[in-house]
Amino acid sequence: xxxxxxxxxxxxxxxxxxxxxxxxxxxxxxxxxxxxxxxxxxxxxxxxxxxxxxxxxxxxxxxxxxxxxxxxxxxxxxxxxxxxxxxxxxxxxxxxxxxxxxxxxxxxxxxxx
Amino acid sequence: xxxxxxxxxxxxxxxxxxxxxxxxxxxxxxxxxxxxxxxxxxxxxxxxxxxxxxxxxxxxxxxxxxxxxxxxxxxxxxxxxxxxxxxxxxxxxxxxxxxxxxxxxxxxxxxxxx
Numbered sequence: 001x002x003x004x005x006x007x008x009x010x011x012x013x014x015x016x017x018x019x020x021x022x023x024x025x026x027x028x029x030x031x032x033x034x035x036x037x038x039x040x041x042x043x044x045x046x047x048x049x050x051x052x053x054x055x056x057x058x059x060x061x062x063x064x065x066x067x068x069x070x071x072x073x074x075x076x077x078x079x080x081x082x083x084x085x086x087x088x089x090x091x092x093x094x095x096x097x098x099x100x101x102x103x104x105x106x107x108x109x110x111x112x113x
Numbered sequence: 114x115x116x117x118x119x120x121x122x123x124x125x126x127x128x129x130x131x132x133x134x135x136x137x138x139x140x141x142x143x144x145x146x147x148x149x150x151x152x153x154x155x156x157x158x159x160x161x162x163x164x165x166x167x168x169x170x171x172x173x174x175x176x177x178x179x180x181x182x183x184x185x186x187x188x189x190x191x192x193x194x195x196x197x198x199x200x201x202x203x204x205x206x207x208x209x210x211x212x213x214x215x216x217x218x219x220x221x222x223x224x225x226x227x
Contacts, residue, residue: 009153033215042117042203042218043156088155100171101216103148103155 003027004091006104013079014112021074021107023089030092032065032072033101037086079111115139117219119204125225126194134189134222136204144207145187146171146216147179149200156203162187194226 005024013019023032031050035043047056049065049072056063060083062075072089086108090101117138126132138145143164148156148171158171160179168179176198178190187206191198201223205216 004155006155040220042205042220044218045215048215090156100146100158100161101156103157105153105155 004089004102004104006089006107008107009105010108010110012110012112015080016078017111019076019079019109021087021089021109022071023073023091023104024071025091026070027091028069029102030069032069032092033090034063034072034074035088035090037088037106039085043086043088076109079109081111081113084109084111117204117206117217119202119219119222121222122220123223125227126191127227128195130194131190131192132194132224133191134202134204134224135186136188136219137186138204138206138217139185140206140208140217141184142206142208142217143184144214145181146205146207147177147187147189148203148205149173149198150203150221151200159189159202191224194224196226198224199226200224 007022033048034046036046037043047063052067052069054065060077064073086106088106089104120135146161147159150156157173159177160171162168162181165184180188201221203221204219207214207216
């Protein structure tokens with residue numbers, strides 16, 4: 001069974017601070033997605049990374065896929081209260097194109113004004 | 114364009130009762146999924162359907178059954194609810210059964226089994 005370990009599980013910071021969330025596995029994934037979930041709603045896709053070493057930027061969010069495609073990180077610059085939410089990484093199984101995703105446990109981010 | 118809709122939003126069951134969670138998508142997606150979300154455990158796949166007429170087990174299928182009624186609808190049934198099935202259930206859909214395709218999620222059903 002492929003597992004994705006996300007860290008930290010909880011993060012409470014002040015507005016304007018930077019932060020990084022990590023998603024690690026001993027298994028190789030063919031692609032990795034990052035979702036954001038707000039209370040009472042379903043997750044919404046932020047980004048998909050498919051190439052080892054790939055870096056994608058979405059405004060103040062920077063996503064990186066590890067060279068070996070076993071890990072990923074999400075970096076937020078100058079966090080804002082609107083960034084508050086649950087961040088989930090999800091890896092696609094590399095053995096076959098089944099569409100099944102393995103989710104990390106999630107990182108709950110609270111940004112205080 | 115509603116995306117993915119789920120009913121009901123909340124449900125309380127007694128142990129042993131049965132119920133069906135309904136899910137529908139209006140994006141003409143081929144693939145649909147059922148997940149459960151528990152604190153500290155992320156989302157775990159219960160069942161998925163690659164296309165109309167096919168269903169397959171996910172990571173935690175025990176105690177559940179599914180039906181892909183047509184391309185739009187994918188239901189999840191609990192035949193005899195247990196307290197361990199207390200969770201938030203999410204339905205999702207995607208254009209195809211490929212790992213780089215975005216999954217679109219519904220708002221969830223919050224189920225409590227007493």
